Amino acid sequence: MFKIQGRQIVFETYEEYLALQGLRKNKFDPNLKPQKFNPHQKKKLIKYIEIMEKYLEFDDYILDIGSRTGWASSRFQYDGYKSIAIDVQKENVDTGRKIYGHNIVLGDVHNLNFSDSSFDGIFCSHAFEHFYNRKQAVKEMSRVLRVNGILLIVVPIQNQEITNALILETAHCEYFATKKQLLSYLDDYMVLEFLETNDEFIFVGRIREI
Numbered sequence: 001m002f003k004i005q006g007r008q009i010v011f012e013t014y015e016e017y018l019a020l021q022g023l024r025k026n027k028f029d030p031n032l033k034p035q036k037f038n039p040h041q042k043k044k045l046i047k048y049i050e051i052m053e054k055y056l057e058f059d060d061y062i063l064d065i066g067s068r069t070g071w072a073s074s075r076f077q078y079d080g081y082k083s084i085a086i087d088v089q090k091e092n093v094d095t096g097r098k099i100y101g102h103n104i105v106l107g108d109v110h111n112l113n114f115s116d117s118s119f120d121g122i123f124c125s126h127a128f129e130h131f132y133n134r135k136q137a138v139k140e141m142s143r144v145l146r147v148n149g150i151l152l153i154v155v156p157i158q159n160q161e162i163t164n165a166l167i168l169e170t171a172h173c174e175y176f177a178t179k180k181q182l183l184s185y186l187d188d189y190m191v192l193e194f195l196e197t198n199d200e201f202i203f204v205g206r207i208r209e210i
Contacts, residue, residue, distance in 0.1 A: 001016050001019070001020070002017075002020065002167065003081075004162050004167075005163065007174060007175045007176070007181065008173065008174045008175075009133070009167055009172070009173045009174065014132065017132045017173070019047045019173050020167070020168070021088075021130065021171050022171065023062040026195070027054075030102055036184045037049060042056075042071060044125075045071065045072050045075070045125060047074065048072075048123070048124070048125055048154055048202065049072060049075055049076065049079070051152065051193065051195075051202065051204060052121060052123060052150060052152045052204060053081075055150045055192060055204065055206070056081065056120060056121055056126060058080050058081070059080065059081065059082060060081050060082070060120035060121055061081070061082045061083070061084075061087075061118070061119050061120050061121075062076045062081050062082065062083040062084075062120065062121045062122070062123055063083075063084055063086070063114070063118075063119045063121070063122045063123070064076070064083060064084070064085040064086070064118065064123045064124075064146065065086055065109050065122060065123070065124045065127060065141070066086075066087060066088075066109070066124055066125070066126070066127020066128075066130065067085035067086060067087045067092070067096070067104060067108075068087060068089075068092050068096075069087075069092050069095045069096035069099060069100070069104075070085035070087070070092075070096035070099075070100055070102065070104040071100075072085070072123055072125065073085035073102060073103070073104065073123075074100040074102055075101075076123070077102060083102070083103070083117055084103040084104070084105065085102070085103065085104040085105070086104070086105050086106070086107030086109075086112075087104065087106070087107070088106070088107065088108055088109075090106055093105065095105050098197070101115060109124075109131055109140060109141070110129075110131070110132060110133055110136050110137055110140060111140065112140045112141075112143070112144050114144045115144070116143055116144065117144070117145070117146045117147070118144045118146070119144055119145055119146065119149060120143070120145075120146055120150065121145075121149060121150040121151070122141050122145060122149070122150070123152050124151070124152065124153045124154070125133060125152075125153075125154040126139070126154055126155065126156065127178060127180060128153050128154075128155050129155050129156065129173065129174055129175070130171060130172060130173060130174045131173060132173060134173070134174060134185050135185060138185050138186065138188075142207055143189055145207050147207070147209050148206055148207065148209070149206070149207050150192075150204065150205070150206055150207075151186075151189060151203070151204070151205050151206075151207065152202070152203065152204050153182070153202075153203045154200055154201070154202050154203075155176045155182060155200065155201050156176070156199055156200055157176060157177065157197075157198075157199050157200060157201055158172070158176060158177060159177045159195070160175075162167070162175055176201060179194060179196065179201060182201050182203060186203065186205055188207060189205030189206060189207055189208065190205060190206045190207075190208055191198075191203070191205050192204045192205055192206055195200070
């Protein structure tokens, strides 16, 4: 089904990746439940949002990628920004629309359905480690960011041995253990902040003008 290569998980087919993520090609699955945020997770999200907002202007347009039900996107709107959320799981999108009534759409970071230079900022919290192809994901995020746009990525720090049991439990495609490992994907960005907590790397960068 998959093999461990360094700190990355390699799949023979995209369908195998979807199976690990519990996805069914964006079709509704009654066995899947929406991934809502608990109070502790919301507290962390507020911290990430406050970090990102230092580099934004009022009314900037934010894309929330891997949004679950879109709580962070609703918070950006509350703070005076325009925002749209995308998630690959239909259950999350349907629930987000019911709860918040804001823009949340079904979408895949590997092939974003937005025009070039559409957004002033991209917010991606605890989703990057799940992406099938991180290089392609960054390429797409860079495409839809405007010149000098802001990217925030948060990933968990995972130093432990990678086992099949861990992979099945977390469904991660890469286990980030070092700052260098995450920055290897972000050569096109000027680092504004790189924070390391007990369990997370928090990257904030500005896309370089090409």
